[in-house]
Each structure stands twice: as structure tokens, then as C-alpha cells.
Amino acid sequence: MYDVAERSGVSIATVSRVYRNPDSVRAQTRERVLEAARELGYVPSGNARGLASRTTGVLGLCFPDYADPDAEADAENDSGADDAAMLYSDQIIRGMERAARRHGYALLIAASLQGGPESLVAKVAGRVDGFAVLAQTVPTEDLEVISRRLPVVMLAGPREIDHLDHLVVANAAGERELTRHLIEDHGLRRLAFVGGDPDSPDAEARFRGFREACGDAGLPVPEAPDLRTGMMTRAEGARAAETLLDRGGERPDAMVFANDQMAVGALRALERREVRVPEDMAVTGFDGIPLSRIVRPSLTTVRQPIRQLGEQAVELLVQRLADPSREPVSLELPVSLARRASCGCG
Amino acid sequence: MYDVAERSGVSIATVSRVYRNPDSVRAQTRERVLEAARELGYVPSGNARGLASRTTGVLGLCFPDYADPDAEADAENDSGADDAAMLYSDQIIRGMERAARRHGYALLIAASLQGGPESLVAKVAGRVDGFAVLAQTVPTEDLEVISRRLPVVMLAGPREIDHLDHLVVANAAGERELTRHLIEDHGLRRLAFVGGDPDSPDAEARFRGFREACGDAGLPVPEAPDLRTGMMTRAEGARAAETLLDRGGERPDAMVFANDQMAVGALRALERREVRVPEDMAVTGFDGIPLSRIVRPSLTTVRQPIRQLGEQAVELLVQRLADPSREPVSLELPVSLARRASCGCG
DNA sequence: CAGAGTGATGTATGCGCTTACAGGCAGCGC
DNA sequence: GCGCTGCCTGTAAGCGCATACATCACTCTG
Structure with missing residues (x-):
């Protein structure tokens, strides 16, 4: 960013504005900056941006690891021993991705391995504005801690922590x-x-x-x-x-x-x-x-x-992000015969 | 983190070490710190961590938006107008998630909308260590710029940019x-x-x-x-x-x-x-x-x-992360009748 | 018992960005 | 000509963490 600023003869603040708030910069200046950025192959750092703005623009999902990742995936076996779980997760991922996109968020997904402070769960929690958890994928105590810092919605399963938003199907x-x-x-x-x-x-x-x-x-x-x-x-x-x-x-x-x-x-x-x-x-x-x-x-x-489950999860997260004091809800999504x-x- | 340090009577450096390198901290101190973290609901900021360490521990995937997210998803329509594309993407997501997990990465996914500097692609690019792109989801010129800063692997489709790793099936x-x-x-x-x-x-x-x-x-x-x-x-x-x-x-x-x-x-x-x-x-x-x-x-x-396509994409990214000077490859994955x-x- | 060596911890800097605030510079009415 | 108002841009202070380096308390060696 400093390079871009130098090359286009402006300050870094202006470069930042070009990306954050293009209208606040004179069109001519803006063009110069974008041009320099292109020449230099500038990619804004999401980390720095997130750090400064205290928001990531990313939502997360933790789901069960439906299969041992170390197991050899043999091409011939398409009988799908783990189809059930996979389909389920896939649908939720789809639903969440869709809804997240609609709200301008990207989606960070990780199958939860064993816990510990350096688990993937921790990584997800640290990189998102809020996230959804499929039941029984994250130890309750971890959730307890994390949910004090950011919105968490629990999908399926019993409502283990009552101050979390919770979503089940009927x-x-x-x-x-x-x-x-x-x-x-x-x-x-x-x-x-x-x-x-x-x-x-x-x-x-x-x-x-x-x-x-x-x-x-x-x-x-x-x-x-x-x-x-x-x-x-x-x-x-x-x-x-x-x-x-x-x-x-x-x-x-x-x-x-x-x-x-x-x-x-x-x-x-x-x-x-x-x-x-x-x-x-x-x-x-x-x-x-x-x-x-x-x-x-x-x-x-x-x-x-199932897909709506994912979409609804995102809606709940977005709502809570907008109004952190909203009462936690527990919704049951209707099914049809x-x-x-x-x-x-x- | 400052709060945790204060509460446990150590410096922030020690708190950092507890998470980054537990063995370098006395067991007793470590416990005190973890205890304080638990009490305070401390969740390490991925942003700050990434900023300081210049790495995110996240890989990305951009895939085509298989359906208009604004379209009403009507429950009765399970004929799956967009099944084909979705299944394809799902499988790649699965494959990448698996392989990423194996290497300790999380996966950030986003269906690419129209371009522009503030597109989701840019967001993904700024938040990952490397990412995969499904053919025709990201404008070539954007890729050109981004790929100068971080590893990109192109999935399916023609090899539009020859310094990128490239993966197709036969x-x-x-x-x-x-x-x-x-x-x-x-x-x-x-x-x-x-x-x-x-x-x-x-x-x-x-x-x-x-x-x-x-x-x-x-x-x-x-x-x-x-x-x-x-x-x-x-x-x-x-x-x-x-x-x-x-x-x-x-x-x-x-x-x-x-x-x-x-x-x-x-x-x-x-x-x-x-x-x-x-x-x-x-x-x-x-x-x-x-x-x-x-x-x-x-x-x-x-x-x-398809799943292997995703897995292989991660492998290529990991390899390139380890050795940025490796020659770009173009692999064709075998199919079977x-x-x-x-x-x-x- | 001095000096070197070792392990645990603290200090201080910077990662790349956002943003409040402070100019600088036109055009305006008086 | 003067002060004002708006628009654009620059200055500078963090955001929360990792880490090189400094420090300190010890143990060990001779």
C-alpha cells in the first residue's frame, strides 16, 4: 500500500479511501491509484484491514469431519460410506454460502478435529465475525468461551448453551x-x-x-x-x-x-x-x-x-451482528411430508 | 491479550508464547495464562496474528455462483435445476477441505460475483495464503494481478495464465x-x-x-x-x-x-x-x-x-507455498470408464 | 566463588491498514 | 480583501499480535 501510494503520488490514506470509499476521492486521483495498484500487483491485506476495522467480513462453519482425512480415498469405492453425513454438510455449506454471499460475507469452513487451543475451531473463531456449529462438533466448554466474544449459532442437536441462537428442524x-x-x-x-x-x-x-x-x-x-x-x-x-x-x-x-x-x-x-x-x-x-x-x-x-437451515443460520448471525443485545432464539424449521x-x- | 497478560501477571509476549509455542513456557505459568484466558473468554485475533506473522493458515476457493442467491429457494422444487454445477462444486469443496485440514489449513470459500476491487474475490485473496479458482469464475486480469502476490491454482478449463499451476481432468x-x-x-x-x-x-x-x-x-x-x-x-x-x-x-x-x-x-x-x-x-x-x-x-x-481435483489443488498450493520458485505445472488427472x-x- | 551457560520472561518494534483530525485550497458573499 | 464553507488530501495514532533482543534468575563447571 505504501508502494502504491508512493507510485501514484498520494498518501496511504488516499489509497485506503480508494478501496473503502471511492466516492470520497477525486476521480482522477482514484484512477491514478488504481493504475499503480494494478502495475504493482497490489492485493489489500485482509488481515490488516480486519485488524484496523475490527471486522472480517467472513462467517464460519464448523462441521463434523465426516471421514478420516488420512484414509485413502479409493476411486473405485463410490458406494459412499459417508454419503449421509457429507450430503448433509454439503447442503448446509451451500445454504450458508448463498446467504452469506447475499450479505456480502465469505464463508470459512473447517471440520473440527480434536479441541485444544490450537485447533481449527480456534482458528475459525479468530478469523470470522460469527459462526455456526453443527451439533457435537465442538466441545461445549470451547463454545462457552468463544460465544462470549462473537455470535455463535448452534445447528441441530439439543440446545446445550442457552444464550446461543439455536436452530433445529422439526x-x-x-x-x-x-x-x-x-x-x-x-x-x-x-x-x-x-x-x-x-x-x-x-x-x-x-x-x-x-x-x-x-x-x-x-x-x-x-x-x-x-x-x-x-x-x-x-x-x-x-x-x-x-x-x-x-x-x-x-x-x-x-x-x-x-x-x-x-x-x-x-x-x-x-x-x-x-x-x-x-x-x-x-x-x-x-x-x-x-x-x-x-x-x-x-x-x-x-x-x-437443510439448505434453509444454513441460510437461516446466516440470517441469525447477521441479525445478531446488527443487534448484539437481541434475545437468543431457538427456532424449529418446519418439515414437509x-x-x-x-x-x-x- | 493485554487483559489476559495482566490478569495472569505476565507479559503479552508470554501469553503469545503460550499459544504459539507452549513448550517454551513453564507449565505453571502456562496454566495460569490459560486459566485467565478462559475466564476472560479470550479468543486470539486471527487478523492480528496473520498480520504479524504474514500468514493466515487459510486456503481459498472461488467457484461459480451456481444460482442466483436472490432467487427464492422453494422447498417443493427438489428437481435440482442447478444440481450439476452444485454437485461439482460440492465435491471440490469436500476434496479441498479434506486436504486442507490434513495440512492444518481451513478453507475459505466464495462464489464469485461480478468483479471490481471490492468483490468477494478480492476479499478471499486478501485473507488466504493461496487459493484455487474454478475456470471462468474470476476475470483473467484480476487473476493476473493477484497471482503475482500469492499462489493460485486454476481448476479445469483452459490454462489461461501460464505461470499458474493448472489442473484438469482428462x-x-x-x-x-x-x-x-x-x-x-x-x-x-x-x-x-x-x-x-x-x-x-x-x-x-x-x-x-x-x-x-x-x-x-x-x-x-x-x-x-x-x-x-x-x-x-x-x-x-x-x-x-x-x-x-x-x-x-x-x-x-x-x-x-x-x-x-x-x-x-x-x-x-x-x-x-x-x-x-x-x-x-x-x-x-x-x-x-x-x-x-x-x-x-x-x-x-x-x-x-472431482474430489481428487480438490485435494490435488491443495497439494499444489502447499507445495508452492513451501517452494515458491517451483516451476508451474499443468496436471491432467486420469479418469476411468x-x-x-x-x-x-x- | 567467579564466570559461563541455560531457560523463562519482559521490552519494544512493526506487520498493513482504517480513520479521526487537521490542514490546504478553491469559490462564495460581503 | 476577508472570513466561511466544502471538498479533497495528508498526518498520525492505533488495531492485537509475533518475535528479535535484552534481561534476569538460576545451575553448572572448574
């Missing part, structure tokens, strides 16, 4: 509505719920919704999912479907999966076993991923507005 | 191999190529490969694609397929699409028209998106290592 309500549909509209009675990791708040909330619907309908309310898988992937879903088929006792007439990936895997498995869907068995998912529309039979599911072929609709 | 070679397969192994002769936007370097390179294969086999070499679509989406692919069917003259025996999205759309359209795939018509795509494996018939395509049902294999 997992329970959605699953409840879906289950009600199966019971009341299709007359199904023997529903099997396939959950995921007990640590997944989303999956657990969905199970809660499932239970509520069972209770509403006067059906027995299960204590725990009929089956839990670890990964919530297609492969696990397929295995779960087979396990349920092979189990003794009366065969269920519907399999309710905690997400779409598993449900899609189940559809394949049922096809192999020559169990007709939906005639012999209804199958449902949760999420509304693109694939759910494309598989045959198309999958009845609950559309989750997609009735399709796999439950007997459409 | 579009032409892949399409050539695919086309050769259709001609030689399946004995097809009337191939129709459906391209996309003439401005898409990828699509054009693929068409080049297609032409080469035609030439190799002694078939007539088309001047231009039999059809071009604007968006390269499923909907466009479906329309293209119908157009080709309805066209007078001899019906083709293979439709070669410039990407998977269009090919998948075409599969649906052909199904509706009761054209059997692959018996009556072979269909191929390009990209190897997950969906290509899942549709029925599964889609013969060329697997493109996925022979599946839609061409008559598998």
Missing part, C-alpha cells in the same frame, strides 16, 4: 406425521423403526416422533428402535432390512428408517429378497435427499430443509 | 475411450452427442474426445454436437432425448451425453417413450455421480475424480 413432528400417515391412511399396524447411532440427536428425535404417533394411535409404544445401525448408510440399511426379514415372529408391514440413505439401501435389499414394496412392505425414510425421488419405487419421506410410492401413495 | 481422453467402447465393443454406428453450453470447457473437451473416437473408427466426424442444451440438467437431458427421437431421419443407436445429469434425464424420457435401454438405444454420461450407479439401467459413464448397463455391459 424431526419429531415430521416423523410423527409420517407415522400417523402410515397408520391411519394405509392401515398399517406392525411398524418397525430402524434408528441409527444413539448419539445422533436427529435420529433420536425422529424415534420420539415415531413413538408419539404409535401412542396417538393406541398402538404399543416401543421402548427402543427395533434395530439400530451405526452408520446410517445404504449398506447398513440393506443389512437392517434383511435382519428384520429374517427375524422370527410376525413380519412387519412397514419399515420406518431414520434417514433416506438407509431406506434406499433397504429398497434394494427387499427387491433382492423379492419382497414387493409397497404391497408387502411399506418403506419410509427421512431427509428428502434427491435420490429419494429417483429410486423406484420412489421413497416416501420427510423433506428436511413427501407421500410417494414406497408407502402406497402416488 | 475429459477428452475419457470421452474418447468411452466412445471407442461403444463403437468397437458394442458395434454402434449412429452416435448422437448431446453437448452443453459452448462456453463450458469441460463439455467441449468431451466433445473433442468424441470426435477423435469417431475419426479413429472411420466414422463421419461431426462438426458440432448433434444437440446442445443450455443447462446440462436432467430436465434438459430429457428434452434432448425427446428431440433426438422426434427428429426426422434415421434414429441414433446411442446417445452420448456430456454429463450424467442429462443422461439420467434421458433415461427417464426414453422409458416414457418406451424405448428400451440398452436394447434399442445406448445411453452414456460423464462424471460418475452417485446417481449414475443407482438409476436403472445403471449408467455407463466416465468417472471423474465405468461400463454399466446402459450401454449393454454389466
